[in-house]
Amino acid sequence: MSMGRFISLEGGEGVGKSTQAQMLAETLRGRGLDVLLTREPGGTPGAEAIRALLLDTQFDWDASAEALLFAAARSDHVANTIAPALDRGEWVVCDRFIDSSRAYQAGGDDLSDDAILSLHTIGSMALMPDVTFLLHADGDDIAARLAQRDSDGSDRIGGKPADYHARVAQRFRDLAGSDPERFVLIDANGPPDAVHERIVRALASMLGEGG
Numbered sequence: 001m002s003m004g005r006f007i008s009l010e011g012g013e014g015v016g017k018s019t020q021a022q023m024l025a026e027t028l029r030g031r032g033l034d035v036l037l038t039r040e041p042g043g044t045p046g047a048e049a050i051r052a053l054l055l056d057t058q059f060d061w062d063a064s065a066e067a068l069l070f071a072a073a074r075s076d077h078v079a080n081t082i083a084p085a086l087d088r089g090e091w092v093v094c095d096r097f098i099d100s101s102r103a104y105q106a107g108g109d110d111l112s113d114d115a116i117l118s119l120h121t122i123g124s125m126a127l128m129p130d131v132t133f134l135l136h137a138d139g140d141d142i143a144a145r146l147a148q149r150d151s152d153g154s155d156r157i158g159g160k161p162a163d164y165h166a167r168v169a170q171r172f173r174d175l176a177g178s179d180p181e182r183f184v185l186i187d188a189n190g191p192p193d194a195v196h197e198r199i200v201r202a203l204a205s206m207l208g209e210g211g
């Protein structure tokens with residue numbers, strides 16, 4: 001039985017993370033692996049409840065309260081869902097993880113990366129993914145996808161101004177550049193199948209299974 005791996009998918013809103021996380025989980029299951037597909041913020045009843053608080057436009061969390069809430073949600077998710085699955089030898093595919101906090105709460109707002117990582121140490125034993133796919137796609141395509149998906153309005157964070165999201169995108173790129181052992185940049189343009197193919201190929205080479 002092979003050892004479990006922890007894979008996260010990251011990137012801005014609408015780039016296709018959820019779609020690709022599902023496709024990846026399905027492919028891995030097709031290879032006979034036990035796979036846990038999960039997401040952040042969320043993945044446990046408690047963390048899903050915190051998610052609702054975080055995304056509700058009636059609240060105006062400041063940057064530090066927001067970072068603490070994400071860290072609290074992640075703590076519950078790691079303790080009760082992710083770590084037990086990894087202990088059982090399962091593969092975990094997670095739609096967003098710690099790098100979202102580093103990109104949004106530190107990059108978009110101005111908390112330090114060290115502060116975010118300290119919260120992660122306190123909350124989640126500083127658990128890091130084995131592989132992180134950072135999806136990126138052309139802005140115009142994404143705007144069209146989001147307009148369709150979020151026709152009833154965007155959530156509290158998705159609705160932040162364009163300059164905030166530009167800082168988030170830049171921080172994601174910087175994080176990926178600073179840790180090429182863990183991150184793989186994935187071109188998320190084109191149909192879902194083509195993107196999936198890129199991810200599967202990259203995973204094989206990250207895990208040393210050849211091209």
Ligand SMILES: Nc1ncnc2c1ncn2[C@@H]1O[C@H](COP(=O)(O)OP(=O)(O)O)[C@@H](O)[C@H]1O
Binds near residue numbers: 016019148149191
């Ligand atoms: N490769 C793709 N091409 C076109 N539309 C896509 C593609 N991947 C996802 N979508 C659609 O775009 C929207 C956002 O995708 P989603 O997977 O929810 O992104 P994310 O999880 O990154 O926000 C959804 O409506 C989804 O069906």
Ligand SMILES: Cc1cn([C@H]2C[C@H](O)[C@@H](COP(=O)(O)OP(=O)(O)O)O2)c(=O)[nH]c1=O
Binds near residue numbers: 017018040099105158
């Ligand atoms: C996990 C996480 C998400 N977020 C934000 C990103 C999204 O705007 C929002 C909800 O995540 P998500 O539902 O994944 O958004 P989308 O499908 O639109 O990409 O929470 C953070 O700001 N910090 C975090 O640590």
